[in-house]
Amino acid sequence: MPVWTLYGLKQGKVSQRWPAVGGDDGQSGVLGFPRFDPAQCQSGCRDCADACLPQAITLKEGGGVNVDYGRCVQCQLCVTACPSGAFTLSSDWAFGVRAREDLVWAQAANSAAGQTLKREIRKVFGRSLHVRHVDAGSCNGCESELQALNNPYYNLHRLGVFFTPSPRFADLLLVTGPVTYAMKGPLLAAYEGMPEPRFVMAAGTCACSGGTNGGGYACGRGLDGLLPVDVWLPGCPPNPAAFIHALLMLLQRLPQRVRGGHLMEDGDGR
C-alpha cells in the first residue's frame, strides 16, 4: 500500500536514542517516588504514615519512619501530608533492583550480598532477551506502559528485547499484578514451561508487594515467596523508560540505580 508507505516515510524517524547518551527518555514532568530526607523528619509525628494507603511508610519503634518503595504507589499524598518537608516530589523512577531490600530506605547505601547475580547472563543471552508477560491481576496500567514499549518512540525491538507468546521460548517471565487466586496456577504453569536458565521480573508495585490492591479475599501480595525474583521494579505503573532500564539492567547493559532506597548517579551502583 504505497500511500501508507509514503505517509510513514513523511513522518520521519521518531525513535529516541535513549538510553544512549543524548536521547530523550520522554518522561519530562513525570513524578517518581517521593524522596525521603530523615533530617527533616519531626519526631512524634505520624502524618505521612497515616496518609499512606499501601503502608509503604510505617512508624519505627522509638521514633522515625520506615520507607519501603516496594510498596509505594506514587500517590504523592505523603508529600502533602508531611508538615516539615521530609518527603519531596521527585522524578526518581528508575527503581529496578536485584534485591528486594534495596527498595527499603536505609541510612547508608549498602549493597546486599549476592548482588552480582548470575554472571553468565550476558554469555547466555548475548544482548537479546525474549520476554513472556503474565498479567496476574493488574489494573491494566502496567500493560498500557508495556504496550507502549513497542510504539515507535521507545521501539524496544531496537534494543534486542522481544515479547514472545510462548513460555517455551522465553528467557524472562515478566509478571504484573498482585497475583489473584485464579491467576496463581496459570502463572506458575508459565514459569514451569520456561527452559533454564530463566529469570523473573516483578513489574509494578502490585507484583512487588501487593500495593494497594493486594491481600483481601481474592489476591495474594505479589511474587514474594511465590517465585524466585531476579529484578524488582516498583512503580504504579513503571513508565516505559523505567521498564527499559530494568530490562537492560537484567542484561547487565545498564547499572542498577538504586541502593538502600537511594537513587544514585549513573555509575555509582555498578
Added chain:
Amino acid sequence: MNAPLLQDLAPSQLPERARALLESGGRLQMAYAWFPDGAIELRYLAAARPKVFEIWRVRPENGTAPSLAAVAPLLSWYEREIADLCGVRFEGRPEPDPLVLLPGARASAPPLTPGADLRIDYTPQFARLPEIAGPDRADVQVLPFGPVRGDVLESAQFLFLYIGEAILHYLPKLFFKHRGMEKRFEGLNAPFAPVLAERVSGVDSVAHALACCQALEAAAGCAVPPRAHWLRVLLAELERLYNHLHYLGHLCHTTTLKVGEAQGKYLEELAKQINGRLAGSRFLRGLVIPGGLHREPRLDGLRESLARLQEQFAPYAEMLETSTTHLDRLITTGVLPRRTAFDQGASGPIERASGLDRDLRRDHPYAAYDELKFPVALRTAGDAHARQQVRLAEIESSLALIRAVLDELPEGPVHAECTPPPGSEGLGWAESPRGSLYYAVHVGSDGRIARMKIKSPSFSNWRAFPFTVHDTNMMDYAIDEASFGLTVAGCDR
C-alpha cells in the same frame, strides 16, 4: 448533578416496575446489594427520564428476590454477581451459573458479607459448555484460549466452539483478574478512596476517581469550586484522547495496517507525555480528590502541544477513513444490532455506534459539562467501522472541549472541604472513554466507607460483546474484539 430519587419497593413489585420503566423508554443501569445493619438490601439504578436517576430500594424476603433478567436481560450479570458476592437468591434466573467466582472456586461465605473471615478454595474446573446438538456435532471443536494469552494482553479465557473457520458459539470466561476491589474500599476514609479507585482500571483512572469522588461529594453534600469542575472536564477529555488514540493504533494492528498502527500508538504516546507534563502522571493520577483537585495541573504549553497533536491527527484520521484494505475488514464486521445493544446494556462508544443516543455527559451532566456544548457522536451501522467512526469523532470533540476549557476556565480555588457524615450515601457517575461508569458509596456509622459499588463500562460491554461473535468467523475475531476496546481489569474488579 441532580440527586437520584430513592423509592422503596416490595420484591413482588419489581417485575411490573421494570416492565413499566422499559415501556416508557427508560433503562436499568445497574443493581447491587449491601448490608445495612446486617440485613441485606438490594439497589436498582434506573434512568427513567433525562437528568433524573431513580434508585429502587428492595429488601429481599428470606434472602430471595424475583429475577428481572427475563424482563431486562442486561440484569442477568448483576444478579449472578450479587448471588456470588452477597448470597441473594434470584427466583427464575435464566442463567444459573456463577459469574464472578470461577468454576471450582468456593468461598467460605459470600465475600461481601460484613465481617466475614474469608477464604477461597480453588480447584480449577473447566467451564460448563452449552450442549452441542445437530448432525455436525461430532465435527465441532472446542478451543480454549487463555487465560495467559499471546503478546502483552490482560488475562481472560475465551472458549470457541467452531468448525473450521466458522465460530458457532463464543464464551468469554472473565474474572480471572477479580481482585475483590469493592471490598477493599470498606473501612477506608474518604481521602483514600480515589487512590484505590484510580487503580481499579488504570487506563480509566480519571473517570474512576471522578465517579468515586462525586459519590463521596454527593454523600457529603459539599460544593466543589467551579475551577475544579472545569479542570475535571479537561482531565476527563485528556483521558478520552489517549485511550481513543490507542484504540485506533490497536485496531490497525488487527487489520495489519502496520504504519497505521505505528502512527496511532505514537500519537497515544505523545498524548501520554502531555499528561505526564500536566499532572506528573501519564495516567493523570493523583489530581482528582473529594472536594476538587489535589493541586493545580501545569497548563503552560498545553494548548500548543495539543495543537501539534491535532495537526498530526487530522491527516491520520483521513487516511484511516479512506484506506480500503482497512475499511474492508471493518465494514459489516462484528455487528451489534440496536435492539441487542439496548437489551444487553452496551455502553459508551459501543452503544452510540449501534444507534443509541446516550451520553452521561449530556444526559446527566456532571463537573462543568452542563456549561459546555459538544456533539454526541452517533452511528447506526453497529459494525467495527461505526465504532471506529464514533471514536474518531469523539477525539475531535475532546480536543474542542479541552480548548473550550482553556478559553473559559474560571479563576479561584480548586479544593473545598469534603467529609461525608456517618450514615450518608451518594451516587457518582462519569462517561469514561469506554462508557458509563457508576460508583455508589454508603458511609458507615463510624464515618468510614461501608460499601462501594463500582459499575464499570467494560462490565456492560463484555456482556454485549459475545452477541457479535456467535456465528461469525475466526478471521474477524481479533478485529471485532479490538473494535470494542474492552478492558478486563475494569470488568473483573
